Amino acid sequence: MSDSSCTGDSCPVDFSSRTKSTLETSCPVDHSSMSASNVSANTLSLDSSSSSSSSNEPSNSTRNKSKSSACPVDHTDRKILNVYMQSTSDYNPDNNMPAVPEQHKSKDQSQTLSTQRIVSSIPRADRYESAGQSECPALELTSNEGSKDRDMWVYPSEQMFFNAMKRKNWDPKEQDMKTVVPIHNAVNEKCWRQILEWEKMHRSECSMPMLLKFEGKAKEITPKARMRMFLGYQPPFDRHDWTVDRCGKPVRYVIDFYQGKTDPRNPMAPSFYLDVRPALTIEGAWDRTRRFFANMF
Numbered sequence: 589m590s591d592s593s594c595t596g597d598s599c600p601v602d603f604s605s606r607t608k609s610t611l612e613t614s615c616p617v618d619h620s621s622m623s624a625s626n627v628s629a630n631t632l633s634l635d636s637s638s639s640s641s642s643s644n645e646p647s648n649s650t651r652n653k654s655k656s657s658a659c660p661v662d663h664t665d666r667k668i669l670n671v672y673m674q675s676t677s678d679y680n681p682d683n684n685m686p687a688v689p690e691q692h693k694s695k696d697q698s699q700t701l702s703t704q705r706i707v708s709s710i711p712r713a714d715r716y717e718s719a720g721q722s723e724c725p726a727l728e729l730t731s732n733e734g735s736k737d738r739d740m741w742v743y744p745s746e747q748m749f750f751n752a753m754k755r756k757n758w759d760p761k762e763q764d765m766k767t768v769v770p771i772h773n774a775v776n777e778k779c780w781r782q783i784l785e786w787e788k789m790h791r792s793e794c795s796m797p798m799l800l801k802f803e804g805k806a807k808e809i810t811p812k813a814r815m816r817m818f819l820g821y822q823p824p825f826d827r828h829d830w831t832v833d834r835c836g837k838p839v840r841y842v843i844d845f846y847q848g849k850t851d852p853r854n855p856m857a858p859s860f861y862l863d864v865r866p867a868l869t870i871e872g873a874w875d876r877t878r879r880f881f882a883n884m885f
Contacts, residue, residue, distance in 0.1 A: 689705075689744075689745075689748060690747075690748055690751050690752075691703045691745060691747050691748060692747075692751070693747065694750065694751060694754055697750070697762060698762065699762035699763065701745070701746040701747040701750055701762055701765055702745055702746045702747065702765075703745045703746075703747045703748075704745055704746075705742050705743060705744065705745045705748075706742070706743045706769075706773055707740050707742050707743075708740055708741045708742060708743055708773070708776070708777065708780075709740070709777060709780065710740060710741040710776075710777075710780045710798075710799045711739070711740055711741075711796065711797075711798040711799065712739040712740055712741050712798060712799060713798040713799060713800040713801075713833035714739070714798075714833075741799060743769070743772070743773045743776075744769070744772075745769075746765035746766065746769050747765075749765060749768060749769050749772070750762065750765050775845075775860065775862070778862060779828070779830065779843055779862060779864060780799070782862065782864035783797075783830060783832060783841050783864060784797070786841070786864070786865070786866060786875060786879070787832065787834070789875055789878060789879075790834060793834070793835065794834045794835035794837075796835070797832045797833065797834050797835070797839075798832065798833045799830060799831075799832060799833070800831040800832060800833040800838055801830075801831045802828055802829065802830045802831070803828065803829045803830075803831075804826070804827070804828055805827045805828065805829055806825075806826050806827055808827060809823065809824075809827070810824075810827060810842055810844060811868065812844070812863070812865075813827070813844050813863075821846075822846060822847065824844040824845050824846050824863075825845055825846065825847065826844075826845040827842065827843065827844055827845070828842075828843045828845070829841070829842055829843075829867070830843065839866070839867075839871075839872075840866070840867040840869070840872075841864060841865065841866055841867060842864075842865060842866070842867050842868075843862060843863065843864050844862075844863040845860065845861075845862060845863075846860070846861040846862075846863065847859065847860065847861070848860050848861040849861075
């Protein structure tokens with residue numbers, strides 16, 4: 589298994605007044621017990637380790653506690669309107685993203701937020717070439733690699749993230765966006781790096797895997813997560829399924845997001861534990877087995 593954690597920074601948004609169900613689709617950042625006084629956007633540390641490392645395992649002391657973290661993007665309710673309050677005809681059905689980024693200033697917003705968007709390191713699969721611009725993350729044509737242009741996934745700007753949180757009836761602070769957005773981006777970058785570690789086993793058949801799509805499935809507990817819960821560990825505060833395009837072959841990965849153990853050197857800093865592995869298909873089970881024995885020897 590490929591398990592990894594990230595520690596150091598946090599989202600300093602006060603979510604204490606939230607009344608939404610904690611079972612909604614959530615963001616890969618646990619927003620509970622976070623405050624602006626113990627974070628710095630420049631000190632986020634993302635470390636990886638094997639599942640045998642106790643320092644990165646989910647905290648057993650917080651077992652069976654539901655985590656009140658949720659992404660400002662609701663991935664579950666798209667029957668009539670999507671999360672950007674656009675009709676279903678306004679977003680691409682393949683990636684469930686709005687066609688036009690929402691970069692306008694909120695009516696009760698006192699500070700100007702950046703509309704700059706960070707290009708990720710995650711390559712976008714070609715099947716989305718007609719999707720146009722979109723949010724959280726969106727698509728943008730970026731760098732040249734040799735003579736061929738590559739599309740990369742693009743993260744939301746501070747303004748887009750702020751607007752999304754306002755629509756969720758949260759109380760975001762403009763000054764916190766400089767920390768919230770980098771945390772969101774860094775965790776997703778870590779997820780992709782862990783997926784690439786798994787994809788190394790298939791380098792001979794595909795040297796450049798790309799992200800095809802991703803889905804939030806916080807309500808669908810994985811068998812591995814259920815086993816952890818049975819053993820007394822806390823449940824994951826979120827689950828994502830990322831589908832990778834392995835040179836024309838779609839391959840699904842499952843990611844469980846946990847709160848990690850507290851760092852004794854910095855007990856106020858948040859800690860995250862990311863359990864990234866192939867979905868439990870025949871091929872995925874074989875990859876898991878190969879990785880297990882490779883780590884033993």
